[in-house]
């Protein structure tokens with residue numbers, strides 16, 4: 469059934485529930501000189517390129533490939549529209565490898581028709597911190613689908629990751645593959661219900677009018693928590709300590725150092741936003757919340773072209789109840805003109821979703837590890853990892 473995935477070192481369906489298989493790497497690393505030195509073969513009309521995402525021209529080409537061909541919802545009404553600034557941020561974390569930003573071009577025209585990326589990350593799985601690649605932005609142009617190009621892209625990124633002596637990876641997908649470590653549900657909190665309904669993102673509930681719906685989702689004009697403010701560069705050490713101690717409780721979570729926190733969590737306009745609570749008394753950083761900006765193109769609507777969505781990222785509460793912290797996150801998202809605030813049921817998110825009027829979406833997100841076996845699937849609440 470999965471002609472490609474059956475050949476890969478991933479948890480296989482036949483092994484689900486086999487408790488005699490140990491947790492950890494499925495295959496051992498091979499000596500680096502035994503890693504294939506040449507790229508995999510592509511169909512004759514195409515060629516491999518390493519994408520220089522610093523180049524304005526290349527970044528524009530990647531942006532338009534993804535804008536026109538990346539992930540859509542199941543009814544093809546919306547398509548993710550990652551911004552160029554976002555792509556640069558997502559692809560250049562501390563220690564990134566340019567060789568992991570891989571494109572496929574048509575030889576004759578040089579048109580970019582496929583893409584896949586990796587970035588390095590330290591991911592803790594239970595008690596082990598593992599060097600991994602986070603794989604994202606796998607995309608094949610709509611006109612080249614179902615030609616088995618995706619397995620070639622995956623094998624090529626795997627080869628280039630191996631050349632850096634890294635043997636594990638983490639990735640997410642909307643499709644079911646062998647085999648998820650967990651399956652998460654998307655939840656959505658309307659901030660601009662009228663627009664969401666107009667574009668078909670949500671529907672008027674039973675026995676609801678537009679004006680009752682608008683009232684239901686109303687939020688205060690300003691945040692409630694004393695000491696709630698935007699994160700700044702000087703907060704990196706305190707936020708790193710807070711986040712590290714919080715993430716320690718999850719079975720799978722990133723192992724962030726200060727450089728990672730500066731990159732992944734320091735606010736960058738229209739890319740990532742982070743807020744914290746600084747105790748007015750002790751000036752300690754006690755709580756933290758963050759979200760990233762990922763708009764979606766609205767396909768074929770007369771009145772609107774773009775949906776502005778915030779995605780919950782990492783949140784930590786020690787003094788402020790998580791419910792109140794996330795309500796403040798909703799308030800700042802509303803102030804900044806987001807239409808919807810999205811979250812997965814990971815970490816402690818279940819504790820605020822229903823109370824803050826999030827509703828379940830029609831999408832799920834499956835999480836996977838490459839070459840690392842987990843004995844039993846996790847609950848979403850045991851997962852401390854958010855991929856972009």
Ligand code: MYA
Nearest residue numbers: 470471472473605606607608613614615616617618635637
């Ligand atoms: S997830 C986002 C994926 N992108 C999209 O959904 C965008 C829109 N769709 C497309 O561009 C294409 O449909 C794609 C497939 C490119 C997805 N992950 O070429 P094909 C398997 C993994 O004929 P196409 C993200 O970016 C499929 O099961 N495998 O199909 C994370 C089948 O294999 P098998 C997938 O539709 C990516 C084979 O591909 C996915 O033309 C993580 C068919 O190939 C998917 N999302 O192209 C990648 N979709 O027969 C894995 C389909 O066995 C990383 N397939 O079922 C693994 C770790 C690598 C590094 C390891 C380092 C150590």
Ligand code: JJ1
Nearest residue numbers: 540541542543640641642654656669670827828829830831
């Ligand atoms: O956004 C998603 N669904 C929306 C829109 C559905 C449009 C019709 N299919 C949705 N809306 C309901 C909102 C409503 C608001 C009031 C309260 C009740 C709920 O459900 C879904 C997620 O739910 N998104 C997708 O399907 C996009 C793809 C998701 C898989 C992502 C793959 C990730 C790539 C890996 O890097």
